[in-house]
Amino acid sequence: MLREMEIQHFSHEEHPLMLVEELENEVVCSGCDKSVSCGPAYKCYPCKFFLHKSCAELPREIQHHPLHPNHTLLLKAPSKNFRYCDACLKYSKRVFFYHCNSCNFDLDIECASIWPTKPDDCHQHEFVPFFQQIQFTCILCGEDCSTAAQPAQVCRICQHLAHTLCALKPRTIKIAADRHLLTLIYSLSKVIMEEHDDVFCELCCKKVNLKYAGYYCQKCDFVSHLQCVGINICPPSETLDSSIDLIEDIDFEEVEEGDVLQRFYHQHSLIISRDEVEVHDHKLCEGCMQSISAPFYSCEQCNYFLHSTCARLPLKKRYPSHSHPLTLSARGNYIDGIEYCQACGGYSHGFAYTFHNYRLDIRCCSIPKSLKHEVHQHSLNHAISSLETCNACDGWNKCRDCNRPHNGVFVCTKCNFALGFECATLPLKAKYEYHPHPLSLTHIATAEYDDSEEYYCLICEEERNSNHWFYCCIQCNFVAHPKCVVGQNPYINYGRSFISKDHQHLLTFVRKTKASRPSTTTESTLLFIPTVTLDLLNEELEQEEEDDDDVGKDKEAEALAKEPR
Incomplete structure (x- = not known):
């Protein structure tokens, strides 16, 4: 006994x-x-x-304590030195305390005992403001925080703490990236099987910890972090708009007779050409502003060309980062026809999908959610809410109005790789007018392309980052920056003319050179000049080329005359 x-x-x-x-x-x-x-x-x-x-008889260890659920807390004997309790913010050296070896978190036994360690996690939390200053782990998002840094709320049922921003999340929401209503689930492990270790957020493409809360759609298994839905949520007036749920990619009601096509954006009939021999040099597709290739449609009356795929684009299209359906537009809102793309941040002519001032060119809007790029070994997924920088250029796209990133990037879930829209739409093959061979887009900085320890662009002769993507010609060991090859504005139709109310002559787009006068236009590489002046400049350039040829012939004749017979 x-x-x-x-x-x-x-x-x-x-x-x-x-x-x-x-x-x-x-x-x-x-x-x-x-x-x-x-x-x-x-x-x-x-x-x-x-x-x-x-x-x-205190337990030697506590798992999933409400104030520190991520790690196990171990009971320790009184220390010779003062210990700081992360809950009550008091010092003591003569009491038992619970300690986390992973992150040096301490709780005295009084603070540890006033919180239930086995809460009922099947109830709906009822949060009320919590005003005491303590260190805690948010039961909803899992982040460690202090109430001094962020206000907190406590559940009156289970006494768990949560950030106020997390606690006030709506129970159901409608977002642009999914067609269904999403439901707030306090513990995703209750609805998703635990054997699914690789569950990724549909908005940022990062892993989701199923122990914590998230938004979930049972119909399509859509999962997202609490924090990620903020930038993608539909306005209240749109949450009940059933037309957004029902809309699909809508095709035109085509008027086709054989190989003839009629579209709203062109006044004449378009005739298809399937023969590569018929491809005209230096002609651009009026839709995507890229070199024309077969099969394509053309107008015999006005020199109008259109890829077959661009001619059959849907009239309306859903885009995951915008809450409204976007409508195909063949002309810009401005008189010069140039528009700004919210995805890649570039200026271009050509077709676009728009809603009021929101615009996506058809190249960016047509990229699928899952992308297999030839320059990267794994598949890339569109992460709408991601703030990561592009690994191809170390840049990130910002909105020109609010200077904040938008539309996200394409990320690899296997190797922490991110790719911005601007680099994702770079052509895999490109031609540079002063180089005889086609150039290939690559990211491998090895001796195969450059055997020196210093890396330079052979066009601008400036140093380049060896970790960034570049264009190269293996035959000639020629390497260059992408923008030096494709240009600062590769999708501007240089040579296109337009009428401006501010000038009496027809204006034409030309490339700005070092000899050009300073311009007040938004793009430093664009220049508008009167067509009359352009014709005169072309005549002067042709005359200069003829004069240069004559001078070269005279020098060659002089050199031959001086040679000994």
């Missing part, structure tokens, strides 16, 4: 502790530093060491 009343406690390993029903004198507990005046307690007779029965 006596042996049953004896324990060996980790805090006092020298001797066993004996359970006594009552103590003759008032003593202090060595576990909580409070008086032991009545009730059962444990005592070491040789050392006069005392512990409340409740202090002696």
Whole structure:
């Protein structure tokens, strides 16, 4: 019987502790530093060491504590040095405390005991403001934080703490990236099988910890972090708009007779050409502003060309980062026809999908959500809410109005690789007018392309980053920046003319050169000049070329005359 009343406690390993029903004198507990005046307690007779029965029977470890659910807390004996409790922010050195070895988090036993360690996680949380300053882990998002840094709320049922921003998330929301209503699930492990280790957020393409809360759609298994839905949420007026749910990519009601096509954006009939021999040099597709290739449609009356795929684009299209359906537009909102793309940040002519001032050119809008790029070994997924920089250029696309990133990037879930829209739409093969061979887009900076330790662009002769993508010709060991090859504005139709109310002559787009006068246009590489002036310049350039040829012939004749016979 006596042996049953004896324990060996980790805090006092020298001797066993004996359970006594009552103590003759008032003593202090060595576990909580409070008086032991009545009730059962444990005592070491040789050392006069005392512990409340409740202090002696404290669990040696706590898992999933509401204030620190990510790691296990281990019970420690009183320390010789002062310990700082991360809950009550008080110092003490004469009490038991729970310690996390992973992140140096401490809780004294009083703070640890006032929070239930086995809450009922099947209820719907009822949050109320919490004003005490403590360190805590948000039960909804899993982030460690202090109430001094972010306001918190506490569930009145289970006493769990959450950031106020997380606690106030709506129970159901409608976002642009999914057709269904999403439901807030406090613990995703309740609806998603635990064996699914690789569950990724549909908006940022990063792993989702199923222990915490998230938004979920049971119909299509759409999952997202709490924080990611903020930039993609539909305005309240749109959440009940059923037309957004029902809309698909809508094709034109085509008027076709054989190989003839009629479209709203061109006044004449378009005739198809399937023969590569018929491809005209230096002609651009009026839709995507890229070199024309078979099969394509053309207008015999006005030199108008259109790829077959561009001619059959849907009239309306859904885009995951915008809450409204986008409509195909063949002309820009401005008189010069140039528009700004919200995805790649570039200026271009050509077709676009628009909604009021929101515009995506058809190249960016046509990229699928899952992209297999030839320059990267893994598939890339469109991460709408991602703020990562592009690995191909170390840049990130910002909105020209609010200077914040938008439309996200394409990320690799296997190797932490990100690709921006501007680099994702670079052509795999490109031609440079002063180089005889086609150039290939690559990212491999090896001796195969450049055997020197210094990396330079052979067009602008400036240093380039060896980690960035570049164009190269293996035959000639020729390497260059992408923008030096394709140009600062590769999708501007240079040579196109337009009428401006601010000038009496027809204006034409030309490339700006070092000899051009300073311009006040938004793009430093664009220049508008009167067509009359352009014709005169072309005549002057042709005359200069003829004069240069004559000078070259004269010098060659002089050199031959001086040679000894």
